[in-house]
Amino acid sequence: MSLADQISELKARALNTLQGTTSAADVESWRVSYLGRRGELAGLISRLPTLPAEEKRAAGQAANDAKNALQSAYDERVASIKSASRGDGEAVDVTLPGIPPAVGGLHLTRQTLYEIERIFASMGFSVFETREVESDEYNFELLNIPPEHPARDMWDTMYVSEDVLLRTHTSPGQIRAMRKYHPEPLRVILPGKCHRYEAVSARSESMFYQVEGLAVGHGITLASLKGVFQAFAQQMYGPDREMRFRASYFPFTEPSVEIDISCTCEGRGCTLCKGTGWLEVSGGGMVHPTVLRNGGYDPDEVTGFAFGMGVERPAILKYDIDDIRRFYANDLRFLQQFA
Numbered sequence: 001m002s003l004a005d006q007i008s009e010l011k012a013r014a015l016n017t018l019q020g021t022t023s024a025a026d027v028e029s030w031r032v033s034y035l036g037r038r039g040e041l042a043g044l045i046s047r048l049p050t051l052p053a054e055e056k057r058a059a060g061q062a063a064n065d066a067k068n069a070l071q072s073a074y075d076e077r078v079a080s081i082k083s084a085s086r087g088d089g090e091a092v093d094v095t096l097p098g099i100p101p102a103v104g105g106l107h108l109t110r111q112t113l114y115e116i117e118r119i120f121a122s123m124g125f126s127v128f129e130t131r132e133v134e135s136d137e138y139n140f141e142l143l144n145i146p147p148e149h150p151a152r153d154m155w156d157t158m159y160v161s162e163d164v165l166l167r168t169h170t171s172p173g174q175i176r177a178m179r180k181y182h183p184e185p186l187r188v189i190l191p192g193k194c195h196r197y198e199a200v201s202a203r204s205e206s207m208f209y210q211v212e213g214l215a216v217g218h219g220i221t222l223a224s225l226k227g228v229f230q231a232f233a234q235q236m237y238g239p240d241r242e243m244r245f246r247a248s249y250f251p252f253t254e255p256s257v258e259i260d261i262s263c264t265c266e267g268r269g270c271t272l273c274k275g276t277g278w279l280e281v282s283g284g285g286m287v288h289p290t291v292l293r294n295g296g297y298d299p300d301e302v303t304g305f306a307f308g309m310g311v312e313r314p315a316i317l318k319y320d321i322d323d324i325r326r327f328y329a330n331d332l333r334f335l336q337q338f339a
Ligand code: PHE
Pocket: 168, 169, 170, 171, 212, 250, 253, 283, 284, 285, 306, 307, 308, 309
């Protein structure tokens, strides 16, 4: 076949293909493959100089003809796709992809809270939310921490006024829950935001979340706390995790414990557990008789256990997050990974 014939064959084929395009993107890729600088037509034209003179004339004409025909067919096609009308005469390309609406996601902390709440709900705990701005009385005094008590040093506090403060822990909710439920037995968790006047670092933020747990009733012992927390820890951290209690001190529990879970390094030593094989996840203990009394219960009748744990920590462990400040820095590049 002569080059001229090849060119007219190409022209026919290209025009035919153009009929099948339905979107601006289709038309553009059609243009690239037929009319583009590296397209088929250009490929054939590049062979012109090698032809004998008489063939060259015929092929040259065919090439011009094809080029013009394809170019005007292309222009028409583009115009017809663009002119799909919006009704008000405005041209709109109905084939353009739509703008997908941005879908939000739950914050990592909220996801962790839901997980914790789900596990405790399965053990009969209800969620009891209390205030974030508290009185000195609830945050400290009713929890057996009088003014001037040295234990106040455990919580560096941000005060709003002389007796109003941002709660430093969720424990004041214990009193609020007890005052609401007494003398009935209760089983609640108290999730919420807490604030401390901290030097902010990779390990501590001035604002963070805690979940407090509280059970009051007949025959509740430290073993009850151990059983409940063990069941929680295995669902939260995995069935192979072990748990241990270590003696500790809090003014509102007696006895008091720190609750540790075994580290995934299994004691081989890692930076997370600093080689100890254990990770501290919660404080806890038996509710102090004075605190029970402040909540309206008779400590000769009932006993209770309480615990209080951080919420960011489990997420940090699960996702290996290197810096707690990322949680509330509002950097979407971080947050979207969990959405
Ligand atoms: N409120 C304590 C803290 O923030 C934790 C705790 C809660 C300890 C309940 C014992 C009982 O450190």
